[in-house]
Structures are given as C-alpha cells and as structure tokens.
Amino acid sequence: MNRIQGPDFQDGNVLAGSFREIFATDITAATGTCAGCGTTGPVAELRVYAHAPGMVARCPHCDEVILRVVRAPNAAWLDLRGTTALRIPLPEE
Template sequence: MDQLDYQDGNALAGPLSEIFTLDVTTAHGTCAGCGRRGVLAELRVYGPEPGLVARCPGCEEVVLTLVRGPKDAWLDLRGSVSLRIPIAE
C-alpha cells in the first residue's frame, strides 16, 4: 500500500460521533492480526468511498470498517480483539 494514501485515525472522529457519544479515537484497541495495542487515532484510515477502512500501522490488517448509508451505518470491528474506551466519571 502506498503510505501517502491514508489519513491518521483522527479521520474517524466525525463519522464515529454519529454512533458514539464520546470520542472513540482515544479508545485503546488491540489488533487481532498482530496484537499491537494503541489508540484508534494511530490507525491508518483509507476512504471515504465506499466507506472508511482503518488498518493497523504495525501489520496493515483491517481493524475497523465503517460504511454509512442514507439511513444506517455498518461498523465492523472484527479486526480488533478489544476496545478500552475511557469514560468520564
């Protein structure tokens, strides 16, 4: 993949704010492919059409995909083992 064709994971902030009420780009995730841990803001995001594809910067496996239609959004997290999302007390 051409390293110049992606944005960092902060590109997910706007689209994911339609689904989550907090900033998910600060969530810590674990890649199912290589086990790398890091915040979603560090992912490499490709898109926007037909959707956003976020890849692990370590192994380039797909961690997250987000496709938005006129009435629905499809969020696929199968490339992530887990997400630890910070919440305010």
C-alpha cells in the first residue's frame, strides 16, 4: 500500500482543537442537509427513534437515516453518513 505524503497536509490530530469547540455546543441548534432528498433543516426537527441499542435520527421529509448515535460505558459512535453537511453555530470569538 502506497501512502502519499507531503507538506500540504497534517495528520488528523490537528482536528482535536476544532472538534472540541464544535462538539461542546448544543448540536440540536445545528442545521443539517439530508443526503437522500437534499432538504436542509435543524437537527431538532429530525425524527429520533430511541428504542434500540442507540438512537437513529431520520429526515422528516423523506424518512432517510440522517445520523446514528450509540453510547457504551466507555465510548460513543456517531454515524453521519446520511448528512451531506452539518452547519454548527458557534459563539463569536
């Protein structure tokens, strides 16, 4: 397996600071775009099904799965493959 390396990128550790800031906010205030139908709306308007090992959030317009969250005692899994974009409002610096 060949790995492309160069001065144009850094490893994923550089994301730590940005992600810490983003996920410290109320995610229900974020606006997401459905990968299925293209509808954009607040995360708070998703239809969430919580009677499973995790939570599944579906688009209120086309019923496609937007995101999944599973929580264990020592870890959490977040699957956003049904979202093409997630706009998270942040406080001004």
